[in-house]
Amino acid sequence: MKTDFEILNFFKELNSNCSTVIKRTFSKGETITTYIEKRAQLCILMSGTANLIRYDFNGNKTIIGQFTKDEIFGEILYPTNTNNELFVEAKESCDVLFFNYNNIITGCTKKCKIHQELKNNIFTLIMKNTIKLNTRIELLTKKTIRDKLLTYFNISSYKNFDRTFVLPFSLTDLADYLSVDRSAMMRELARLKNEGFIKKQGNKITLLIK
Amino acid sequence: MKTDFEILNFFKELNSNCSTVIKRTFSKGETITTYIEKRAQLCILMSGTANLIRYDFNGNKTIIGQFTKDEIFGEILYPTNTNNELFVEAKESCDVLFFNYNNIITGCTKKCKIHQELKNNIFTLIMKNTIKLNTRIELLTKKTIRDKLLTYFNISSYKNFDRTFVLPFSLTDLADYLSVDRSAMMRELARLKNEGFIKKQGNKITLLIK
DNA sequence: AAAAATCTGTTGCAAAAGCAACAAAAACAT
DNA sequence: ATGTTTTTGTTGCTTTTGCAACAGATTTTT
Numbered sequence: 001m002k003t004d005f006e007i008l009n010f011f012k013e014l015n016s017n018c019s020t021v022i023k024r025t026f027s028k029g030e031t032i033t034t035y036i037e038k039r040a041q042l043c044i045l046m047s048g049t050a051n052l053i054r055y056d057f058n059g060n061k062t063i064i065g066q067f068t069k070d071e072i073f074g075e076i077l078y079p080t081n082t083n084n085e086l087f088v089e090a091k092e093s094c095d096v097l098f099f100n101y102n103n104i105i106t107g108c109t110k111k112c113k114i115h116q117e118l119k120n121n122i123f124t125l126i127m128k129n130t131i132k133l134n135t136r137i138e139l140l141t142k143k144t145i146r147d148k149l150l151t152y153f154n155i156s157s158y159k160n161f162d163r164t165f166v167l168p169f170s171l172t173d174l175a176d177y178l179s180v181d182r183s184a185m186m187r188e189l190a191r192l193k194n195e196g197f198i199k200k201q202g203n204k205i206t207l208l209i210k
Numbered sequence: 211m212k213t214d215f216e217i218l219n220f221f222k223e224l225n226s227n228c229s230t231v232i233k234r235t236f237s238k239g240e241t242i243t244t245y246i247e248k249r250a251q252l253c254i255l256m257s258g259t260a261n262l263i264r265y266d267f268n269g270n271k272t273i274i275g276q277f278t279k280d281e282i283f284g285e286i287l288y289p290t291n292t293n294n295e296l297f298v299e300a301k302e303s304c305d306v307l308f309f310n311y312n313n314i315i316t317g318c319t320k321k322c323k324i325h326q327e328l329k330n331n332i333f334t335l336i337m338k339n340t341i342k343l344n345t346r347i348e349l350l351t352k353k354t355i356r357d358k359l360l361t362y363f364n365i366s367s368y369k370n371f372d373r374t375f376v377l378p379f380s381l382t383d384l385a386d387y388l389s390v391d392r393s394a395m396m397r398e399l400a401r402l403k404n405e406g407f408i409k410k411q412g413n414k415i416t417l418l419i420k
Numbered sequence: 421a422a423a424a425a426t427c428t429g430t431t432g433c434a435a436a437a438g439c440a441a442c443a444a445a446a447a448c449a450t
Numbered sequence: 451a452t453g454t455t456t457t458t459g460t461t462g463c464t465t466t467t468g469c470a471a472c473a474g475a476t477t478t479t480t
Contacts, residue, residue: 001250001311040211064351077337079345081368101211101337105330120315123333126340127287127311133343135289140350141274141389143438144466158291172427179351181468186429188466202428353468354436382457391438396459398437412458 004070004128007121011044011097014114020103026090033098035075035086040101042074044125048094054084063176066091066169071132072125076101139178145188148178153198153207167203214280214338217331221254221307224324230313236300243308245285245296250311252284254335258304264294273386276301276379281342282335286311349388355398358388363408367417377413 014021023046026032032050033043045067052065052073064086067073073088104119135155142148152174156165167174171189175182192198199206224231233256236242242260243253255277262275262283274296277283283298314329345365352358362384366375377384381399385392402408409416 077340130287
């Protein structure tokens, strides 16, 4: 499978006379897209970070997903069966590519040479996204906050080849990601620290157990 | 996007002299595949149902995913960062197609005509799988069992075009799917019934509220 | 440099969920 | 048809979690 680096480079150099792509830049707080209309949209985040946000009928805002560089998202990957309104909001300045799924499958009208590669790369990004979703499900299915945290820390240390790692986002974001109450999570973190499972200085965590 | 029916027919007729596919049948209880070795495997379930099962270090068995007809699975879609042993086990008799991801991306050596269509169909199945995973995440991120159940019921009734629907699996399986304690879920179901939110006769549920 | 907004950390209390154990019903197998 | 296994349904008790509220630290904005 291609590396993120190779794929990102492909998209950077993607010639815009290939009819299937639009490039846009968004500044912090702007809405990149919504999942309301159904137009088979696929988006690739070239730089920056963005949140997938749900406003429920009470107007409560919930962060239900986070996207970073190289990641793919868009309403075509999302179920239509909820009546919630979903928005993707730039958390910081973002460069985004927009595609249409049908154009990708059928091939663009100009039959540009790179179209085949485009398809393969999007394929690969969607597979990576699947792995990301399965990882999150693995965490969400753990029954206790402690288990969620320890599993998350294990995965992080595995990825980082080091028992010590820095969280890629704030503790508030981590609570959203694990779908637990932030204060309850902080309490559990304090316990893990007291009981000698972890060391913690700000967002830098060290796992002290296997 | 193609319908499940069209895709299933394509795979049924997939000529086996296309080098990329192997077909096998499994009877109830047999292990279809494991996610231990890394050989870029992708599997399509042609008939039957199967469970994705984890045995943790204590030997506890947990059902972490369920697959039915037309669905795609396989270790290539799953993160490598956990040291758990994962198995896909036939819950009933199953017909399964096995592919290799790299063969699909690069094209088979015989350059058979249907290879392009094969790729598109697998692409589509993976997208459907993404939607399925996002649906489950939506449920798992709900904070209470009541919220999980009501959201699940809403989605089911939406899909079924009817406030009344039959669960596609047992209540025990539903508890696994929502990752909650079965007895706690039963308690909550009883409350929802008493409070007039639902009607329930065995696995047949009717939503009585919006 | 000051003001505003966000994030971190802590705690008491109430609500929710997990666990364990058991009996009855239903499904499956011999 | 009979015995076995799985599923459903219920309940008491304990643990975990969410909620609310607050203070201090840090970051961002003006």
